[in-house]
Amino acid sequence: xxxxxxxxxxxxxxxxxxxxxxxxxxxxxxxxxxxxxxxxxxxxxxxxxxxxxxxxxxxxxxxxxxxxxxxxxxxxxxxxxxxxxxxxxxxxxxxxxxxxxxxxxxxxxxxxxxxxxxxxxxxxxxxxxxxxxxxxxxxxxxxxxxxxxxxxx
Amino acid sequence: xxxxxxxxxxxxxxxxxxxxxxxxxxxxxxxxxxxxxxxxxxxxxxxxxxxxxxxxxxxxxxxxxxxxxxxxxxxxxxxxxxxxxxxxxxxxxxxxxxxxxxxxxxxxxxxxxxxxxxxxxxxxxxxxxxxxxxxxxxxxxxxxxxxxxxxxxxxxxxxxxxxxxxxxxxxxxxxxxxxxxxxxxxxxxxxxxxxxxxxx
Numbered sequence: 549x550x551x552x553x554x555x556x557x558x559x560x561x562x563x564x565x566x567x568x569x570x571x572x573x574x575x576x577x578x579x580x581x582x583x584x585x586x587x588x589x590x591x592x593x594x595x596x597x598x599x600x601x602x603x604x605x606x607x608x609x610x611x612x613x614x615x616x617x618x619x620x621x622x623x624x625x626x627x628x629x630x631x632x633x634x635x636x637x638x639x640x641x642x643x644x645x646x647x648x649x650x651x652x653x654x655x656x657x658x659x660x661x662x663x664x665x666x667x668x669x670x671x672x673x674x675x676x677x678x679x680x681x682x683x684x685x686x687x688x689x690x691x692x693x694x695x696x697x698x699x700x701x
Numbered sequence: 702x703x704x705x706x707x708x709x710x711x712x713x714x715x716x717x718x719x720x721x722x723x724x725x726x727x728x729x730x731x732x733x734x735x736x737x738x739x740x741x742x743x744x745x746x747x748x749x750x751x752x753x754x755x756x757x758x759x760x761x762x763x764x765x766x767x768x769x770x771x772x773x774x775x776x777x778x779x780x781x782x783x784x785x786x787x788x789x790x791x792x793x794x795x796x797x798x799x800x801x802x803x804x805x806x807x808x809x810x811x812x813x814x815x816x817x818x819x820x821x822x823x824x825x826x827x828x829x830x831x832x833x834x835x836x837x838x839x840x841x842x843x844x845x846x847x848x849x850x851x852x853x854x855x856x857x858x859x860x861x862x863x864x865x866x867x868x869x870x871x872x873x874x875x876x877x878x879x880x881x882x883x884x885x886x887x888x889x890x891x892x893x894x895x896x897x898x899x900x901x
Contacts, residue, residue: 555826555861614809615775616720616789644717646789648777652746657772659751677717679809686721686811688895690786694721694811695888697782701740701881 599633604659606666613647613662614679620644622675634664634673641674718781722789723887724806726832727816728824729795732844732874734776736816737790739880741778745792748775750802773799775806793828803831812891813839814883816874819852822860829861838894840887842872842880866890 606613621641630638636654645653651661668674680686686694725733737745750773776792788811794802807813813832817825825841832839843857854869863869868886873879 555823555829615791615805616722616787616809618717618720618787620715620717644787646720646779646787648748648775648789648791649746649779652748652777657749657751675717677719679720679722686719688892690719690721691811691888691892691895693783693786694788695885695892697780697786697788698740698881698884698888701780701877701884 599631599656600660600663603663606663606669610666610669611676611678613665613676615648615658616646616679618644618646618677619650619665619674620676622673631664634668637661637664637668638673644677716785718785718787720787720789721811722791722806722809723884724791724793724810724813724837725816726793726813726825726828726839727844728818728821728828731816731818731824733792733795733816736814736842736844736872736874736880736883737776737778737792739875739877740780740884741790742781743779745776745778748777749773750775750805771799773802775802807831807835807837810837812887813837814887815839815841816872817841817843817857817861818846819843819857820846822857826861829863833863838887838891840868840870840883840890842870842874842883844872844874866893 611617619637619641620643621638624638633654633656637650640650640653647661647665648658650656650665651658654661656664665674665676669676680690725736727733734745751770773794775794778790780788780790782788791806793799793806813828815825815828815832829839829841831837841857841861841863843852843854854871858865858867858869861869868890870883870886872883
């Protein structure tokens with residue numbers, strides 16, 4: 549394959565991807581959030597769903613929790629009323645942090661984090677700021693802030 | 702920023718920053734996470750999404766026509782661009798069969814960088830196709846690997862058959878300055894696309 553062969557009119561063949569050794573997760577190309585090389589995440593799948601009592605989506609009618617929805621703890625709460633995972637989320641969210649980052653730092657799958665955040669939101673323990681909806685593109689001043697910030701790198 | 706604060710309660714003392722994201726796409730092992738690491742203010746993180754998908758007769762479930770649960774890792778980094786705006790950079794899952802994650806990644810994305818490797822340019826075709834179809838603005842960064850023939854960006858443009866306004870840059874994913882240049886080109890392209898009157 550050379551660039552001259554071009555993108556159009558190609559036979560859409562998808563090469564089989566070998567399992568990529570030496571990483572924390574077979575589908576990750578980068579550093580893991582905590583798994584050792586060769587360790588598989590399967591063992592962690594049972595426990596997370598017990599955290600959510602089997603639920604795979606957030607209950608209630610709260611805002612959608614996107615990968616980059618920013619979450620911040622709204623109030624302190626008495627520890628005894630909370631699951632340890634929710635306690636950990638509230639500790640982590642004292643500073644605003646994205647849903648994806650909560651999942652990575654606590655090593656809890658995204659789906660599970662979303663359920664737990666839905667509960668915390670319904671109870672008034674957290675506040676969120678949603679990502680810009682797909683239909684409504686970021687404001688010009690947001691884009692300019694991004695451009696200025698990147699230029700400073 | 703107050704107008705966009707639809708989820709915050711009035712009277713709350715602390716404003717929550719607005720998050721935006723840029724997607725770093727390309728074939729497996731092309732340097733997506735390397736690029737994220739070069740510009741991120743945090744060590745790239747990896748999060749897991751558990752998805753249910755139909756069994757396609759691949760891997761060890763061959764021949765089994767059932768729904769299977771798949772765990773996909775997403776690698777990402779963060780750049781706090783201002784007190785009000787946080788930029789997240791997400792690498793697409795490297796393996797093609799994790800297509801289902803692309804829709805969620807693309808939703809609301811500011812734009813995308815397609816990392817290309819001239820030794821196997823075809824591995825980025827599907828990314829180019831995807832962003833064109835979705836109308837997500839993108840730039841192409843040709844990662845310069847040792848041993849790769851040094852193609853001119855115009856040769857790559859011809860091969861990829863992308864619009865003339867799509868930025869194509871030679872890049873080194875390991876180099877912060879080089880990655881910065883790619884991101885600046887992308888965001889400039891995005892801003893021009895928003896305000897055609899200003900682009901000349």
